[in-house]
Amino acid sequence: KNEVEQSPQNLTAQEGEFITINCSYSVGISALHWLQQHPGGGIVSLFMLSSGKKKHGRLIATINIQEKHSSLHITASHPRDSAVYICARNTGNQFYFGTGTSLTVIP
């Protein structure tokens, strides 16, 4: 069973807006991954975290282990941020993906 839920499924934002994508899971994890899939199909790993918060440029990922919830934030969004953002949980050697959030940033 997947048990990795993402919201929203689709998101349209104006350039410059602050964006939040949420990920919830229902079982304990070893790590939570955030991935970005570009319109061309390529997949890039953005973050892997098991506690706290990580920041890379305009991207910030947070996780609350007790609440089994993670968020991906994008500050000062830009059209080049348009992509599908996927969270995935791993527990031991199990690895399950969310269904993705499709983000479109309009100039």
Add this chain to the structure above:
Amino acid sequence: DTAVSQTPKYLVTQMGNDKSIKCEQNLGHDTMYWYKQDSKKFLKIMFSYNNKELIINETVPNRFSPKSPDKAHLNLHINSLELGDSAVYFCASSQGQGVSYEQYFGPGTRLTVT
């Protein structure tokens, strides 16, 4: 230099055929993976190999057989292809055993079965 490469990028074939997809990584990573992304863009892990040893084998038809000739290569063989096998297949690699490591993905192979 391409970190994780896959060949071919596109593969169109008929039902019943046998085909292979190759994957190579030049990152010196210990673990390699195969993922399937279906038409709804949902990703699912299929296999994982660590130092040529199978460590993850999800519920995948036995028509799919991974082969790892060495640590840098993990090929996917598919026998008796079916329409439902049409998908994008991604190879990935990570340092260390298990999935609690950052993964590096290949560009994907779009398989179309007619």
